[in-house]
Amino acid sequence: MKILVPIKRVVDYNVKIRVKADQSGVELANVKMAMNPFDEIAVEEAVRLKEAGKATEVVAVSAGVTQCQETLRTAMAIGADRGILVETDADLQPLAVAKLLKAIVDKEQPKLVILGKQAIDDDANQTGQMLAALLGWPQATFASKVEIGAESVTVTREIDGGLETLALPLPAVITTDLRLNEPRYATLPNIMKAKKKPLDTLQPIDLGVDVTPRLTTLKVVEPARRSAGVTVADVAQLVEKLKNEAKVL
Amino acid sequence: MTREAMEYDVVIVGAGPSGLTTAIRLKQLAEKAGKELSVCVVEKGSEVGAHILSGAVIEPRALAELFPDWKERGAPLNTPVTADRFLFLTTDKAYKLPTPPQMHNEGNFIVSLGNVVRWLGEQAEALGVEIYPGFAASEVLFNADGSVKGIATGDMGVEKNGEPGPNYQPGIELHARQTVFSEGCRGSLTKGLFSKFNLRDGADPQTYGIGIKELWEVRPEVHQAGLTMHTVGWPVSTDVYGGSFLYHLENNQVAVGFVVGLDYSNPHLSPYEEFQRFKTHPEIRKVFEGGRRISYGARALNEGGFQSVPKLSFPGGLLVGDTAGFLNVPKVKGTHMAMKSGIEAAEALFTHLTFDGQTGPEVLGYAERLKQSWLWDELYQVRNIRPSFRWGLLGGIAYSALDTYLLKGRAPWTLHHHADHTQLKKASDCAPIVYPKPDGKISFDRLSSVFISATNHAEEQPCHLRLKDASVPIATNLALYNAPETRYCPAGVYEIVEDPSGPRMQINAQNCLHCKTCDIKDPTQNIDWAVPEGGGGPNYPNM
Numbered sequence: 001m002k003i004l005v006p007i008k009r010v011v012d013y014n015v016k017i018r019v020k021a022d023q024s025g026v027e028l029a030n031v032k033m034a035m036n037p038f039d040e041i042a043v044e045e046a047v048r049l050k051e052a053g054k055a056t057e058v059v060a061v062s063a064g065v066t067q068c069q070e071t072l073r074t075a076m077a078i079g080a081d082r083g084i085l086v087e088t089d090a091d092l093q094p095l096a097v098a099k100l101l102k103a104i105v106d107k108e109q110p111k112l113v114i115l116g117k118q119a120i121d122d123d124a125n126q127t128g129q130m131l132a133a134l135l136g137w138p139q140a141t142f143a144s145k146v147e148i149g150a151e152s153v154t155v156t157r158e159i160d161g162g163l164e165t166l167a168l169p170l171p172a173v174i175t176t177d178l179r180l181n182e183p184r185y186a187t188l189p190n191i192m193k194a195k196k197k198p199l200d201t202l203q204p205i206d207l208g209v210d211v212t213p214r215l216t217t218l219k220v221v222e223p224a225r226r227s228a229g230v231t232v233a234d235v236a237q238l239v240e241k242l243k244n245e246a247k248v249l
Numbered sequence: 250m251t252r253e254a255m256e257y258d259v260v261i262v263g264a265g266p267s268g269l270t271t272a273i274r275l276k277q278l279a280e281k282a283g284k285e286l287s288v289c290v291v292e293k294g295s296e297v298g299a300h301i302l303s304g305a306v307i308e309p310r311a312l313a314e315l316f317p318d319w320k321e322r323g324a325p326l327n328t329p330v331t332a333d334r335f336l337f338l339t340t341d342k343a344y345k346l347p348t349p350p351q352m353h354n355e356g357n358f359i360v361s362l363g364n365v366v367r368w369l370g371e372q373a374e375a376l377g378v379e380i381y382p383g384f385a386a387s388e389v390l391f392n393a394d395g396s397v398k399g400i401a402t403g404d405m406g407v408e409k410n411g412e413p414g415p416n417y418q419p420g421i422e423l424h425a426r427q428t429v430f431s432e433g434c435r436g437s438l439t440k441g442l443f444s445k446f447n448l449r450d451g452a453d454p455q456t457y458g459i460g461i462k463e464l465w466e467v468r469p470e471v472h473q474a475g476l477t478m479h480t481v482g483w484p485v486s487t488d489v490y491g492g493s494f495l496y497h498l499e500n501n502q503v504a505v506g507f508v509v510g511l512d513y514s515n516p517h518l519s520p521y522e523e524f525q526r527f528k529t530h531p532e533i534r535k536v537f538e539g540g541r542r543i544s545y546g547a548r549a550l551n552e553g554g555f556q557s558v559p560k561l562s563f564p565g566g567l568l569v570g571d572t573a574g575f576l577n578v579p580k581v582k583g584t585h586m587a588m589k590s591g592i593e594a595a596e597a598l599f600t601h602l603t604f605d606g607q608t609g610p611e612v613l614g615y616a617e618r619l620k621q622s623w624l625w626d627e628l629y630q631v632r633n634i635r636p637s638f639r640w641g642l643l644g645g646i647a648y649s650a651l652d653t654y655l656l657k658g659r660a661p662w663t664l665h666h667h668a669d670h671t672q673l674k675k676a677s678d679c680a681p682i683v684y685p686k687p688d689g690k691i692s693f694d695r696l697s698s699v700f701i702s703a704t705n706h707a708e709e710q711p712c713h714l715r716l717k718d719a720s721v722p723i724a725t726n727l728a729l730y731n732a733p734e735t736r737y738c739p740a741g742v743y744e745i746v747e748d749p750s751g752p753r754m755q756i757n758a759q760n761c762l763h764c765k766t767c768d769i770k771d772p773t774q775n776i777d778w779a780v781p782e783g784g785g786g787p788n789y790p791n792m
Contacts (some may be wrong), residue, residue, distance in 0.1 A: 012295070014705040014788050018543060021466065021501075030364055032296055032703075032788045185418045186403040188381055189253060228689075 001172075002057045003046040003147075005112035006101050006131075007039040009064055009071040010121040023219040026121075035071045038116025040078070044183040045146060046114050047079030054148040054195060057081050059108060064093055065101050069199060076194035077186035083199040084108075090204075094122075096211040098130035103207035105135060110171065112153065117142050117175040128175035138168040144175040145153045170213060252401060253421045257287045257379075260399050260425035260600060261437060262386040264292035265301060266362070266584050267570025269369040269378075270315055271598075276376035278599040286602065288378045289423060291402060293385035293763075295784040296489030297370035297462050300433075302462060302548040302792045303362035303584065304494050304504060306477055310623075311588035315328055322372065325364045328499050330354035331475030336532070338483040343532040346481075350653060351579040351631065354477055359496045359504075361791040362584060367694050372631035382785070385780035389438050389445075390422060396610040397565030399424040399437065405782055408709050427612060428566040431591070434549045435765040436572035438777055445495060446563040453556035453689075455574055456635070458764045459491070461524045461739050462506035463546040463698075464791060467540035472501045479581070480533075484526045487642040489513045490635070491520075493538070494581065495596040496645040502543070502791075503536060511669040511770050513738075519736035521547075522599030522684035525692035528755055530686065537691050538583040545611055545698040546792050547739035547764040550583065551576045553666055555632035561619065564610035569594045574698055577627060578635040579649065581702060630658030636666055673772050676731035695741040698762050704740070706785035712758045713781035714742065714767065722754035730772060762787050 005094045011017060011026070012034040017029045035043075049055040060075035062068040063086040071081035086100050089098035105113065114161040118125035140155035144163070157164045158177050186194075204211045232238045259275060261268045270290045279286035294300035310789040312319050319326070335348040343545035349354035370380055378603070400423055406416040430439050434457065443449050485491040488509030497503050518740060528537060538559050549555070551574040561568050569590045576583030595612035619625055638645030652660055685695045706713075716722070724730050728743060732754075734743035740760040746753050763786045769780035 012703075012788060013294075014703045016703055017699050029791075030298075030361070030367065030792050032299065068457070182416055184416055187253075187418055188384060188402065188421050189255070191381065192379070 001055045001112065002059065002108065003049060003055045004105060004108055004111040004113045005039070005046045005058060005060045006097075006113065006115040006234050007043065007060055007062050007071055007075055008036040008116070008119045008125070009033050009062060009068045010036045010119050013037060019220050019222050023221060024190065025193065025217065027222050033067065033071075035074050035140055036116050036119045036121075037179070038118060038120070039174055040177070040183045041180050042114040042116050043075045043078045043080055044181050045176060048181065049146075049148060055112070059084065059110065061086070061101065061104050063088065063097055069207065072199055073191075073194045074186060076197045077191040078184060079190070080197075082197055085199065085201045086204055086207065087201050090211045091213050092211060093213050093215055094124045094126035095130055095214065097127050097211045098134055099202060100207055100211065101127070101131050102134040103178045103209055106133075112171060113173045114146075115173075115175055119176055132173040135173070137171050137172075137173050139173040139175070140166050140168055141175040143174050144177050146174060148178065150184055173210055193205050250467070252419050255289075255421065257289045257425045258354045259286070259288045259427050259429060259598060260288040260402055260423045261288065261429045261431055263431040263433060263436070263572075264290050264294075264297045264370060264380055264382065265366060265431055265433055265570060265587065265588035266369065267591040268429065269343065269366065269373050271429050271431065271569055271595045272378040273315060273369065273376060274592050274595030275599055276373070276378055278595065280376070282603065284603060286599070287499040289425075290378060290380045291384045291386050291400070291407045292380065292382040293780055294382055294782055294786060295788055296382045297380060298363040299382070299788050300786055301363040301366045302460070302546045302789060303741045304460075304462070304496060305362040305508060305581060305584060306357050306359050306496060306583065307362070307365070307512040307634040308357050308580075308582055308585040311592060312593055313533065315588060316372070323368070325368050326358040326360055328475055328497075330357045330359060332473075332477070332519070333784060334476070334478040336478065336479050336480045338530055338702055339467055339481055341531055343480070343530070344568070348660040349579060349649070351577070352479060357514075359475065361476065361504075361790045365584075365787050376425055384785035385783040386438060387393050387780050389428075389441060390424070392565065394610070395564065397442075397563065398430050399664065400429055400487070403780055403783055407711060409711060411711050414709060426602060429594060429598070430566060430568050430572055434551050434571040435768055435778075439568060439572040441634075442563065442566070442568070443559060446560070448559040448563060448568075450475050450560070452559050453553060454552055455553040455557040456513040456666045457511040457549045457766075457769050458508045459511060459520050459547060459549050459737065459739065459764060460506055460508045461521060462504060462545070462792065463502045463526070463542055465537055465540045465542050467503050467504060467536055468503050471536050472503065473497050473649055474499060474503070481642060483530065484523050485509065485518075489518065490638045490645070491523065493533075495533070502786075503540075505537075506792050508550070511549070511766065512667065512672045514666040514672050514674045515682070516676045516730040516733040517674050517679055517682045517736070519684060520683070521695060521736070521739045524686060525687055534691055536738045542701065544790060544792055545788050546763050546787055547766075548770055549765045552578050554578055554635060554636050555628045556636075556666060557661060558628070561616045562612050567594050567598070567615050575624065575628070577631055579631045583659065586628070589622060589624045593624075612705055632658075633660055633662070633664045637666035670770055670772050670774055673730055673733060673770075675729050677775045691701050697738070699762070699790055702762060703788035703790070704760060704762060704786060706759045707762065707782050708759070710782050711755055713779050714756050714758050714761065715779055717775050717777060717778040721773055723752055725773055726771070727752060734771065734776070737766050739764060739766070743767070779781060
């Protein structure tokens, strides 16, 4: 069974995001980039399935600028067998990515697609769902446990108030939640090996997909700054402030 | 558990200006001679440049020796210095001083050293150098004959108690014919090599400063690309060696920082708060009012100069760049020297490694080459400037003028240094210093500063700030010096917590900016700074 793992290159989670002075977006120049953490969990899960003998090949795919190659190399250092980059400088929105991924799925014919539930940059939480719809495949989002059967997969999902277990026929799309697994450290020898693994580069036009943005960003602003709090002397003062200042009592 | 091992011709510890220059020149020489030479660089930061912090104005002399076509190659030296100002500050006034000759910057560039280093990393990789960021060299390996065999990278996924966690990955051994240590100022492995090979015999103790820096985006009206400004005087008292830098980069950015010599004696002094206070001076405040602070960081730097240079080679390895102490203090620059030492190291290494006959385990040619180079001469000429500031700010300026203009660096004497950690006086013998509260606009507290340095360390790991004796912070440091680590640490790592059973030192190692000041200034040298898990530490953009 082949597994396809779509991954996204995003600003590293440690970086403090800064809005560009002209409010056109987030500052990316010389900012540390890394693999979207939810996608890293997806790669780890696919590699574990392969190690358990449930999958035969793990293919990582990314769409975006040339430097996404580095992100694909990271996926291959974790254990993906090969990488595909759909290279474009265009601003990629979830629907365009889902269409690109559908084209890749048509080409590669995986039995399973595992990807992060959302990317930590735009927090859209749409690509997996859109891909499932375009493919007409069943989907299980926010997976915290994945068990592969012969022709089906059982997925435990984290939902409000508890866990939900779904059984899906294959092929299927799964999106990963935080507690699915803890990704391994890429070791030095595996990083070296990853440099030699195959990496194909395509253009959106090769896949017959129009990636032109359909949404326009009007402006990006930082959240309003919270004013500093005060320490109140006692309960009486707290009640007084809640009543008269905050007017919530 | 046995570790995997890999073999290289040369392993380099640290992807800074000196390490990357060594790697690049080695590959250039190999290419020219048509020889194969494998070069590997490990870097503890999460990416190349993540831990680099400098002013920085750089002199492109060594860069031009490395890449005569650096401009065509797109080196990010975008802002030529257009004006130099040197000011003496009092509480509310600023007096213009003549700019000392060493501080003239014609032909120099204001840069983000982090970006220069990222560019050097790309150049190195294009030449076939293998660079592995996120891997910290934590241990020096030795051959049976005592020579250096290489290094081992730290284990990953170790729990707080030192036991392997679920994601444990043992480190790996990198063996090399020669290992180059380019760890930057106060390298943690270099420290061990100093004692193992007695490399400091006959040299003065190294002395240091701590540099604290912020990057700002200022109003276009006050921005003047290419302007550099240095100040001395206020807010530090005249017995403290300290001063500021303020560089106007491109895109309305201003790099501002403050350096305090770590030989200061008053334990109440806080370099961090001196810096914050400095920005509130009327002459300085006007630059930052209405601006936005983008980044923050800190790093120790060498100030010992010529007298403090250790022996530079030992069986199996070399020291290059700041870990060896190459910095021109009056010039306030070290990058050109770091790169020059890398070039000379690579030349000597290449000759040694490709020699047909018998060679010993030590590359003696490196120090010989360096002594013939402009680096040595430059370092020698300014050797008496920094130590003359033991006579206070005015004494230092007066002596420096005499040494520079009259003696031209050829004084028949050499002034010597004392180790910084021996210089602290008892808290009870010194006047307390009251610092103003940060206003959140121009001046800030430590934690909001650390926040924008994007510092992170994997949570469940052993503390990388090791105390030789756990009782010292309270019994000695708090009792005699009023816990100076709570003030000299620019990241709030050290904190005295009042427990019902009495005061206790809490170490917030996650905040650590890897500046190494604690390793240097702790009065009894009780703190040992070791590398944390690879990839941890700050993630500086544009610093």
